[in-house]
Amino acid sequence: MTILPGCVALAALAKGKEIHAYAIRNALASDVAVGSALVDMYAKCGCLNLSRRIFDYMPVRNIITWNAIIMAYGMHGKGEEAFELFKSMVGKEHRGEEVEPNENERRLWNRTHIEPTxxxxxxxxxxxxxxxxxxxxxxxxxxxxxxxxxxxxxxxxxxxxxxxxxxxxxxxxxxxxxxxEPDVTSHYFDDEVHKFTAGDSLHPQSEKLHGFLETLAERIRKEGYVPDTSCVLHIVNEEEKENLLCGHSGKLAIAFGILNTPPGTTIRVAKNLRVCNDCHVATKFISKIVGREIIVRIVRRFHHLKDGNCSCGDYW
Incomplete structure (x- = not known):
């Protein structure tokens, strides 16, 4: 219960799975508190399908469990599913199960005043x-x-x-x-932490990553990508703006993921800032040409990019 939130903070999915396996081996996974934490961990590490699977197989659920799965669908841009889950939770109450919406949720359901947060x-x-x-x-x-x-x-x-x-x-x-907000972006892969900043030259693979991004930029241009230089605030010429865009930390992290994981592996990037418009468009093209799903976690939501499309519908 202490370690799982730490896995969430670091987007450390591999470690979260280890804790899950430990819970199974020690007959703890069926505990409602542990199960609820696992639902939350998988959702916030970008694995909504695993989060729902844990939820569906839990023998006992409480209000925390339901809140976790409803929030999970909301974070992943699935508003209709989240609302259907909420209605299902309310229905459970009327069927005599031990699940009852808490005070704030009951107010929401009755369309009465909510004390705002x-x-x-x-x-x-x-x-x-x-x-x-x-x-x-x-x-x-x-x-x-x-x-x-x-x-x-x-x-x-x-x-x-x-x-x-x-x-x-x-x-x-x-x-x-x-x-x-501090201008710091962190990205995590497997059991190591890899930190990238705009124009990064300190990472051991920096030279390799920048070279790969230049090649990747040419490939996505042929698919219709046009650099959005309005995202560059420096007063420089257009060519230099395009070079600066190529070195954005998000692109460097994605390039690192492509070069350091097996083909077809999902790439997960964790950011503490919103993604810029150019990176969002470029990542859609990249997901298509490399055949990868790229999941980007920003402050309060996820972007699932696959086959040239994003789950956010280009609104974030």
Whole structure:
């Protein structure tokens, strides 16, 4: 119960599987608390199918278990499935099983007032942003209590501004994110931690990765990829902007995964910042030409990229 959340924090799927195997060997996997932690661990490490499998085979579930699986589907962009699970949980209560929605969930179901948290604000911001109500979004974020974590809300606003091409609010969101978040991105593979920064030259494979990315860039160009140089904020010429894009930390991590894992293996990247538009488009092309599924975990959600498409529908 202590180690599994650590596996989540490091996106250490291999270690999480080891703990799962240990739980099975020691007859602990059927425990409701351990099972709930496994549901959460697999979901947050990008394995929604394994998370659901654990959930389905649990002999006993409680409200924590149900919350974990509902949140899992929400994080992976499967809103309809999450809502169906919520309705199923409420139905369990009426069939006499020992599952009862907690106070906040009951309020939500009855459409009555919810005492808002930072996550509630972030969700409403995301919904309004998708609808293009950016001025209302800006007012809502500013109205959030000072003690609330506003990173998710500002990230959602920035994404909405990019989609709806609203520069004014986008600049405001970007400035606040730069103030709140350190510019550090970490990526994890197997049992080792590999850290990449933009234009990385310190990693032992840096030279090899940059060379591979140049080749990869040429291949995806032939498939229709066009570099989005608006993602580069430096005042340099277009050619230099394209070179800078090629060295983004996310691309370096993906290149590392391609070169250091067997063909067909899923590549998992963990980021503590949102993915830029150019990296998102490029990764879609890369997933198609190399025949890999690429799962990118950002602050509060996942991008599943496969065969040139992304689970987010190009909105994040």
């Amino acid at each position: 930072s996550d509630h604000y972030a969700c409403v911001v995301d919904l309004l942003g998708r609808a293009g109500q950016l001025e209302e979004v800006h007012e809502l974020v500013n109205a959030m209590p000072c003690e609330f974590d506003k990173i998710g809300a500002w990230s959602s606003l920035l994404g909405a501004c990019q989609i709806h091409q609203k520069v004014e609010f986008g600049e405001i969101a970007a400035k606040n994110l730069l103030r709140l």
